Amino acid sequence: HGLNAKYLGGLWQELSIGWGDEQTGKPEAKQSDAARKPSYLLDGLRVRWRAAKPADAALLAKEIAQWQQALWRFTSVGHIGKLGGPKAWVEPVSPLTARQELKLKMPTSTDGKEVVLYLTAGDAGDGREQDFVVWERPRLVAAGRPDLLLRDVRAVTQELAARRERIFASTAKCLGAAAEASATPGPVDAAKLAQKHGVEAESLAAWLDYLGIGAGGPVKLGTSISRKMESASNYDFIKGWVGDDALSVVANSSDQHVRIPGNMKPRGIAVHPTPTLSVAVGWRSPAAAALSISGSVQHAHPECGNGVAWSLELRRGNTRQRLATGISQGAKVIPIGPLEKIAVQAQDVVSLVINPRDGNHSCDLTAIDLKLSDGTREWDMSRDLSPDILAGNPHKDSHGNADVWNFYSEPATGSTGHVIPAGTLLARWQAAATADEKAKLAEEVQKLLQGGAAALPKDSPDAQLHQQLTSLGGPLFAPGSLAVRGDKPGTPDSKSPQPKGTDNASQAIGLDPSLFGKHPNGGGIEPASLCVQAPSVIEVRFPADLVAGAEFVVAGTLHAETGQEGSVQLQVLTTKPESASGLRPTATVETNANGPWTSNNRGVSHATPIIVREGSESRKRIEASFEEFRSWFPAALCYTKIVPVDEVVTLTLFYREDDHLQRLMLDDSQKAKLDRLWNELHFVSHDALTLVDAYLQLMEYATQDADPKVFEPMRKPINDRAAAFRKELVGAEPKQIEALIQFAAQAYRRSLTDAEAAELRDLYRRLREQELPHDEA
Known part of the structure; x- marks a missing residue:
């Protein structure tokens, strides 16, 4: 075999x-x-x-x-020996931990109704004695919302369902109050306005927040682009604001058409996104008005790239109303508008946003233009900005208003705030000019929310609006506005009205709050945590619209008193496991942290580590078993490449690692032969001397952009080895002279006489006396 x-x-x-x-x-x-x-x-x-x-x-x-794979890892050979670096090519790693952090991005629902997770606690294959697990504060985490504890999911879901009914029933009245608020200068007293229109203050506040009415202060835009560019492609009339990865807003102040390399029109404006950031030019309204808006978008580098996605948005408070969207690819000019009677309030922002498509920003320079008019005044992007774009960001307009034009970036995946889809009943309500028209549209919005969107095409604007507003995670029902965080499990805040009754479906959501804060033996634990004995599988159901875009987060550990000698494996799964019993091999995950090249940036973690208490006998027993396994099944027997190539700048010219090969497979004579071959390689190559020069070069290189201190401990061993090798060379000289005389006999094809041998030795001596080096002599 x-x-x-x-x-x-x-x-x-x-x-x-x-x-x-x-x-x-x-x-x-x-x-x-x-x-x-x-x-x-x-x-x-x-x-x-x-x-x-x-x-x-x-x-x-x-x-x-x-x-x-779970018990070993491969490291970088080139920097073995540096401070904090690896000690060997194959290093042992341990899948044992005392505490595990688990995070799972909530999956998309298959039926649009529910998402199901399984909290799985396995017994790690050695029985369930003392396997008491504490799931610490399991919760839902989402951007822009307070964390929602799993303990409170059932109560929150029931409250949101009741709140949805109340808000929908008062939609028309709330929109009437919102219309009055939007026409009122200055701050809005939501409580008095709610009382006047006969609606709950909480419901009206949700609508006002969603519509951006009475939000107070100017709209918050993304990150301002702050670095100035004085010229581009040797054209000093091309100036603009730039960032990393080609992010830019640039202007051509001349009458020339030039390429940079994309097209720059005379007196034109162009922008460029990054793979992860959209770029935008925003016009901040200096006063309330009804606007006519028009513009254009044109891919300015049509020979390459996959084009851009663009959108024109009206932003107010926390809300974005998308006025127009599209794709620009190729040289065709995409017209925008004209859009008529767009109602804006002071400090509203109209933004033209350019996004990369599919994260590809290659050749994405885009020519843009935007014109706005209130009937008496006009704002022209190109005319206002092209002469002196570097005058400021924000930039004044041609009428003397400060801080009107804004150049900024934001995440390409979408900014914070809620988008009111263009063409919907609610968008038409916003644009309506008369009170009667607004009241009629408000009634239609209420019918849409109460009656459903089953009869509408799924991709229609009003169907999208219905989905957004009826979602439990939507703008009207954000869990952060509820105070279901009492000291006792599932105790809601007294200010939050509770539903009169609950149905079976709502009872199946989340978990029974009474399960939290308890140990199976009757003792107490942290109120929002869950304690079970492995093996255990807990099924948890969530409303799909509540958890969309959220992440499930939990930490797991053994109970301090009753789990001292336990051992478990924890998982959060989206499919029900066949069993929670038995030991599961754990996959390793290699990570590379950002840091200087001199740092030890490689890390390793385990997907399903074995959880044991620090210092426990169980930990010692399992680790001893791992060491026994490693002794028989190393990840590799030896490093076969000899010359490592895993670092650009290396301190290892030849690398030997064959301990496992010798221990498991070689006899004494084979070990001796291997040692002899390595000794010959080192002697012939003079690598001990070459390494001194390599070390000095590496230290010089490291001082430029990294930390050379990590290599300082290697200086003395390298120099000592070089000194020892020089002594070895001197000690080998007599042996080499004798070997040369034996070689001469082979060259003469006869044995040398004593006189001839003596003559050769005398010649070598005389050459050395003339200071000729040993090798040349």
Whole structure:
């Protein structure tokens, strides 16, 4: 079979431990205590090996490979020995931990109604004694919202369902109050306005916040682009504001059409996004008005790239109303508008936003233009900005108003705030000019929310609006506005009205709040945490619209008193596991942190680590078993490349790592031969001397952009090795002279006479006296 006899024999003996005398020929009772000692990891493998047939070999090898990946990691050879760096090419890692952080992005619902998770606590294959797990404060985390504890999900869901009914029933009245508020200069007293229109203050506040009415202060835009560019492609009349990754807003102040390399029109404006950031020019309204808006978008580098996605938005408070959207690819000019009677309030912002498509910003320079008019005044982007774009950001307009034009970026995945889809009943309500028209549209919005959108096409604007406003995670029902965070599990704040009744569906959501804060034996734990004994699988159902875009976060550990000698494995799954019993091989995850190249940026973590208490006997027992497994199944027997190439600048010219090969497979004569070959390589290559120069070059390189201190501990060993090698060279000179005389006899094809040998030695001596180096002499 072409196998190594030493390793085969040792492995056979190791896997045969505990096998009866009928198989091994040795009575079980005569086996040593060490042989009979249980092994957490190897015992299961032994059982499966004994029962296996030749066809099962691949499965056994796969199991071993999984644990090799969990218990070993490969490092970078080129910097072995640096401060804080790896000690070897193959290093042991441990999948043991005392506490595990688990995060799971909530999946998309398959039925549009529910998302189901399974909190799985496995017994790690050694029984359930003392396997008491604490799921610490499981919760939903989403941007822009307070965390929602799993303990409170059921109560919050019930309250949101009741609140939805109340808000929908008062939609028309709330929109009437909102219309009055939008026409009122200055701050809005929501409580008095709600009382006047006969609606709940909480419902009206939600609508006002969503519509951006009475939000107070100017609209908050993204990150201002702050770095000035004085010229581009040697054209000093091309100036603008720029950032990293080609982010830019630039202007051509001349009458020339030039390329930079994209097209820059005379007196024109162009912008460029990044792979992750959109770029925008925003016009901030100096006063309330009804506007006519028009403009254009044109891909300015049409020969390449996949074009851009663009949108024209009206932003007010926390809300964005999308007025127009599209794709620009190729040289065709995409017209915008004209859009008529767009009502704006003072400090509202009209933004033209350019996004990269599919994260590809190659050749995304885009020519843009925007014109706005209130009937008496006009704002022209190109005319206002092209002469002196660097005058400021924000930039004044041609009428003397300060801070009107804004150049900024924001995440390309979408900014904060809610988008009111263009063409919807609510968008038409916003644009309506008369009170009667607004009242009629408000009634239609209420009918849409109460009656549903089943009769509408799924991609219609009003269907999108219905989905947005009826979602429990939507702008009208954000869980952050509820105070379901009492000291007792599931206790809502007294100010939050509770539903009169609950149905079976709502009772199936989340978990029973009474399960939290309790130990299975009756003791108490942290009020928002959950304690179970493994093996355990807990099914948790969530409303799909409540958890959309959220992340489930929890930490798991063993209970301090009753789990001292336990061992468990924890998972948060989207499919129900067949069983929570047994030991599961844990996959490793390699990470590379951002940092100087001199730092040890590589890290490793385990997907399903084994949780044990620090200092426990269980931890010692399991780690000893891992070490036993590593001794028989190293991830690699030796480093075969000899010359490492895993670092650009290396301190290892030749690398030897063959301890496992020698220990498991080689006899004494083979080990001696291997040592001799390595010694010859080092001697012939003079690598000990070459490494001194390499070290000095690396230290000089490291001082430029990194931390050379991490290599300082290597200086003395490198210099000492070089000094020792120089002595070795001097000590080898007599042997080399004798070898040369023997070679001369082969060259002469006869034995040398004593006189001839003496003559050669005398010649060498005279050459050295003339200060000729040994090799040349």
